[in-house]
Amino acid sequence: MRNEEVARLLREMGDLLELRGESSFKVVAYRRAARTVESMKEDLEAIAGRGELEAIPGVGKAIAGKISEFLETGRIEARDRLLQETPPGLAELLQISGLGPKTVSMLHQKLGVSTVAELEVAAREHRVRRLPRMGPTSEKNILRGIERWKKRSSRIPLGVALPLAQEILGHLRKVEGIGDLNVAGSLRRGRETVGDIDILATSPAPEAAIRAFVSIPVVEEVLMKGPTKASVIVEETIQVDLRIVDPRSFGTVIQYFTGSKEHNVKLRHVALSKGYSLSEYSLTRLADGEELFFDREEDLYHHLGMDWIPPEIREDEGEVEAALEGRLPRLVEPSDIKGDLHVHSDWSDGRHSIEEMVRAAQGLGYEYMAMCDHSHGLGIANGLAEDRLREKMELIRGLNEAAEGFAILVGTEVEIRADGKLDYPDEILSECDVVVASVHSGYHQREREMTNRIISAMESEHVDVIGHPTGRKIGEREAYEVDLERVLEAAARTGTAMEINAHPSRLDLNDRWSRRARELGVKLAINTDAHSTCGLSAMEYGIKTARRGWLERKDVLNALGLADLMKYLERG
């Protein structure tokens, strides 16, 4: 698979062209092509073999030529030349907020600056302020930008951004005059990480709302503040933008700022095909220039002859076509979830007792919960030896007799050993209601070995769910090498469910593979893997991921009521 390498080179060319001050449309064209190539399932070599490179959306004659060149020679001459002509380090300067291609080129030409370190020195020595259209303030801003760049973490995990946004929304809700109020951007779409937090609101007194926003206690720095919008920094590096918008345009504005870019491009095409031009402010009828305003997003989509599209699937991955044809999925919702099939207690490495976990689950309105403590092979997590598991089964039987309208399921999170064998014998696994099988060791196996290891676990008749199937931790640890396509095929064949681990640092399976699983007819279990009562609330993140994967209620194992779930678990 050389797709990723090609995507990297195309994206790099986009950066280099931007530094040269080439047309921004050209720059965007390279980045768009890079994105498409990266997300393609099929090998570029196969496509090139059929002579169909130019059929790839966003790839025309020029880029197709460069891709073939790479496939044949391993190089792209134009890219090598660009790289040679551009001092290394300049691309990095573009990452400093406030610096664009024009300024970076000028800094390089006039001051010989080609790295962040050199720029910092130049600014401290007040050499920057002597350049045209520069002054003491821009110099100071550059230094602040450099400070933030040094502290920057990459993208913000959803598990950090969402609670933070909710806190800020809570403050804004109390501000006099605030009407509509919502997050937009990738946070609204529920992506696993977000770049920043976008908030939109309406108010008859925009300036007062902006003043209230920049004085919320969590705000550490105000980057920009105008009459209708402001940008601030919270928690050292997280940027939060607020825009106050005209109420009659709220629907078009929130649609626009929710994105994704690709979805919006597609939507504008639809609008044009129906004789309208769509902007963030209105829908303009081309025939007579009549402007139509929408205060509700739903009305905008309906006016374009399509169903309202849930934000989580606005990625131009077929949702626009589906909405036009009235065949959007009815995505799984929080109220569909009837239980949690993977939680821990203080019997292994959880913080709370079974009773405490049960009370918390009942409080969420669940019908059941599977207590899946670790098996003894995971000694570091106080895994249960067989006799302790039996003891725990006894306790749960007793608790179930006392529990009204709630079922505690006996479960285990059993280790899949390096050789693919399970950490408990069949006999005791057969006594469990729910068996989640997971990999927690031997992460560095080769792809073939790891894939076979997981598949052999699925071939056990007792395994119901594969826990966190790729082992990745967002921003911490890469997924282990595994051929998920083969794993999912095996899941379909053996009737094993895949977990969407809802912990915000896992979200594993991710959105894309969840969708693939659904296509193959594999069931998914959205589990929190909670190690404490408050861990149960992570379900929210798992549901967002499931929705991004186009999952409906019928695709989700723990959307089954207790009776149907038991029937399913007892099959075969």
Next chain:
DNA sequence: GCCGTTTTCGGCCCGACTGTTTTCAGTCG
């Protein structure tokens, strides 16, 4: 550089904000 029921050229988002100016270029989203 890509694209096309607007079709081989001309459009592709454009308005808000900042810091510098003295009327506007550059950046951002």
